Ligand SMILES: Nc1ncnc2c1ncn2[C@@H]1O[C@H](COP(=O)(O)OP(=O)(O)OP(=O)(O)O)[C@@H](O)[C@H]1O
């Protein structure tokens with residue numbers, strides 16, 4: 001049957017496998033990397049797209065991605081309209097902009113950074129000095145069980161490489177990923193990021209995802225937090241409401257590192273965040289916070305996996321969701337404590353606020369504990385606004401809508417307040433004031 | 447002459463159980479009315495129905511406030527019109543700061559009354575004054591509304607809110623319970639300072655002691671959803687002495703129309 005719509009549309013497992021054959025001929029890279037890609041695409045061919053029959057995907061239907069037909073972007077990344085960028089930028093020490101997964105030098109800058117610090121396009125580093133990436137790239141985010149990590153690994157091309165050397169302290173580094181899918185021609189991208197924080201370094205990295213139209217993006221970020229490194233990671237996901245965003249964030253912690261992650265999920269039609277933290281040294285203190293919003297028919301799935309591999313580590317997870325309309329949220333929180341990881345202190349909490357009758361939240365904590373001297377707690381709640389609190393506020397003269405919005409804001413506020421980068425925090429507050437009915441009253445009352 | 451608050455034959459139920467079984471009450475501007483009565487007799491229900499809590503269904507009767515149909519109004523509109531209820535059990539609201547919340551509430555009330563919104567400086571100055579009135583600890587201002595407040599601090603905070611919002615009808619539901627002896631006096635002094643010709647009080651209490659400080663013009667005894675006795679402040683003393691048992695099972699004195707306090 002002749003393909004009439006678009007010759008370059010990629011669809012279905014075979015489509016991706018066939019596309020890989022074409023794609024790999026265009027590569028000029030170390031043989032090791034090509035071999036890795038081959039293993040990844042082979043694994044993807046075996047796994048296929050996830051189905052509801054698979055435990056890890058039983059509540060999140062990725063059929064729109066599996067059945068969708070997507071195109072590589074053809075536009076010039078530098079030609080992106082500045083108006084698309086402006087709402088997401090802030091005063092940062094460096095900013096790299098990627099459009100549909102490709103680096104835009106024109107919209108990027110790297111300010112003054114401590115000597116030895118690298119903030120660069122991964123594609124450029126791959127082309128010039130791939131050996132720099134060799135010790136880390138694709139060593140942590142495993143693709144054997146995750147088809148989207150497999151796809152990303154097979155097709156990885158560009159993204160950000162950040163290396164903060166030993167002892168260096170940097171200001172916030174901003175990575176902005178913009179996508180633009182045209183009507184009838186949804187695009188495809190596989191951003192790949194690698195962040196390496198050297199011993200005792202301190203840095204903050206903000207990943208922002210935003211876009212217009214319909215597209216499929218499957219980013220993978222690997223973060224290596226070296227010994228005693230303090231690294232704050234923020235991910236602000238504000239994709240278009242036509243976007244499929246299936247991301248993996250992989251944290252590798254070394255001795256006494258203090259990695260923290262704050263994941264804000266606002267946009268997207270179908271969003272899945274796999275957050276995996278491996279605490280592979282003693283004395284790590286890992287914080288994983290998240291805040292997600294759903295409305296309309298949005299689906300947002302946060303899959304957390306925290307692995308305590310060594311003794312004396314702490315992990316604290318707090319994820320909160322606000323769900324309206326017919327939106328649906330999944331939270332799956334696995335804490336795995338290895339044998340010998342004594343004195344583990346693992347805390348996990350997931351709280352969901354349903355603003356409508358039709359919104360659904362599923363929360364599923366999972367503990368796998370193979371050490372005997374540990375402290376692991378988890379709690380999850382799915383609830384509505386406290387009507388007594390609504391009445392209390394109304395009885396003081398606050399309108400019904402404003403009272404509900406105020407309580408919704410209050411619910412989210414403890415995550416908002418943990419965002420240490422002021423412009424990022426303010427943007428989120430602004431989003432809430434705009435999104436919540438009678439947000440002006442809320443603005444005044446908080 | 448019509449009262450500031452006129453309640454006529456008010457019946458209310460919750461979840462199908464009738465709690466208020468025909469309440470009549472008229473309160474004139476400047477008056478203080480006390481309601482006493484055994485646990486579960488419906489005192490808080492009356493207060494909540496007046497404040498507009500939606501869980502209660504009014505099955506019969508009318509209530510007017512300054513000539514307007516109170517039962518038609520949403521809770522926030524009642525508050526803006528000048529009805530205030532100090533809760534028997536104030537609600538904790540994590541994440542909402544006491545001061546900011548109060549500023550939003552005050553501005554909502556002022557807007558409704560056609561007054562300009564208060565700016566931050568003006569507001570803080572005013573708030574400081576009101577805090578003195580109930581000797582409230584400044585620390586409580588910056589905390590989330592009632593969160594982790596002691597029982598007494600919550601009650602004090604209610605009167606503080608009242609002082610800021612300057613309502614015309616103040617309903618105090620057991621504001622005295624949970625207050626220590628000194629705090630009781632302070633809060634009572636605060637309430638007395640708010641007494642005015644055009645401001646009325648409906649004070650629900652179990653204890654005569656409060657009424658030594660806030661001296662009522664009338665005392666009503668509520669038993670099983672009906673007023674069974676009304677009188678002057680001496681009635682409170684009599685109740686203190688004899689308890690409620692001598693009144694229970696007693697038919698309302700003048701069942702149909704009982705223009706108390708007229
Ligand atoms: N949702 C409900 N369903 C059934 N009965 C209810 C409900 N809410 C309240 N009641 C009942 O209504 C009655 C009156 O309660 P209310 O709180 O008004 O009493 P009260 O006079 O204020 O008592 P107290 O002195 O103990 O504060 C009680 O018997 C109470 O159990």
Ligand SMILES: [Mg+2]
Nearest residue numbers: 489490491534
């Ligand atoms: Mg009561």
